[in-house]
Amino acid sequence: MRWPSRRMLPTVVGLSLATTIAADLAIVAAGPFHAPTVRLPGGRYVAAADSTSYRVAALQKTITPHLLIASPQTLPADAVAKVREAKGVKAVEVVDAARALVGGKRVGVLGVEPSTFRAYTPEASAKSDALWNNIAGGDVAISFTMGQDGGIPLASQTQIGGQAHQTSVRVGAYATMGIDQVDAVVSHYTAQTIGMPSDNALLVSAPHADLAKLRGQLAKLLPKGTKMATLESRFDGPTVPGGTAGAPGRVMTADQVNTVIRAAESKIGMPYVWGGESDREGGYDCSGLVQYAFAQAGIRMPRTADIQAFTGWRLPYSQAQPGDLLTWKNDPTFNGVSHIAIYIGNNKMVVARHTGTRIQIQDVYLSNFWGVIRVNPQLASTKA
Incomplete structure (x- = not known):
């Protein structure tokens, strides 16, 4: 039996939503009489x-x-x-x-x-x-x-x-x-x-x-x-090796790259806050930091890492340049990007890691690494 409609929580889920069901690995397989689990x-x-x-x-x-x-x-x-x-x-x-x-x-x-x-x-x-x-x-x-x-x-x-x-x-x-x-x-x-x-x-x-x-x-x-x-699939975008991301040449200017990096570095030392996207919330998560830094350069970015990963060309790490995004697939329940950072050169990145840490510069690591994203500002705006 369904309960009658109530509106104690009236705010409807917003419009900037996306979806995929393209994962290829079952994490838990349960039998008919019990609910076993798999350890991570x-x-x-x-x-x-x-x-x-x-x-x-x-x-x-x-x-x-x-x-x-x-x-x-x-x-x-x-x-x-x-x-x-x-x-x-x-x-x-x-x-x-x-x-x-x-x-x-x-x-x-x-x-x-x-x-x-x-x-x-x-x-x-x-x-x-x-x-x-x-x-x-x-x-x-x-x-x-x-x-x-x-x-x-x-x-x-x-x-x-x-x-x-x-x-x-x-x-x-x-x-x-x-x-x-x-x-x-x-x-x-x-x-x-x-x-x-x-x-x-x-x-x-x-x-x-x-x-x-x-x-x-x-x-x-x-x-x-x-x-x-x-609901946009995260697996039909242009960010595949050799793919295109709009008209040739639509990448960030040198001034935009410098602004993005300076903006990200200005938040070094602030706490990681899950869902955080401004100083008002006391800190930033990984995609919130990306969204903030790119906004300072006049580039509108989507809010979450799995959509930010489809705002440009996907390249191997060997081709990374300052201002590029670095992406990882760490989520065993979903075959999408779950973590993101900003590359600043010399194998270093600015990153908000997880609860209990602070925004910092650290060495790039390649475990679960998915790719480098060279942002196309126009494409980023359309996905935002």
């Missing part, structure tokens, strides 16, 4: 070790979501039915969506039906029965970067809710869902206990549709005030 280096777990009596439906297939639709309140059933029937739409998943405080950080949160929503996530997350059993049992799953870099231990209790009221929920898994700015997922039931709006968002899969036209078509079917975002 250092004894951490992807899914919390405690078993649960909840059993979600088995994964049948994965589905690529192409649009996120979100409203401040419950979407009418007849409007949802019309979206399902729209030409080009192949699948629709109804979810709860809001921005809420999780461990003191305001992030995008989805309330979902675990048995069906799992199909819309990256393959490593989708295949983990343990993950979805834990969510069905009342746990919250947070993104790998929020947990590891943000310093929220797996299987710990964390507070989730709004400014006025928060509930203690166990962190049942580190699992990236592939939707940018969505860093926490709970069950529909848990979403309602913390006051999230009910059934106010849709994930739409339309693999062969002209998404611009489909957005216009769906806008006519949905209530006024409903927002819509195209």
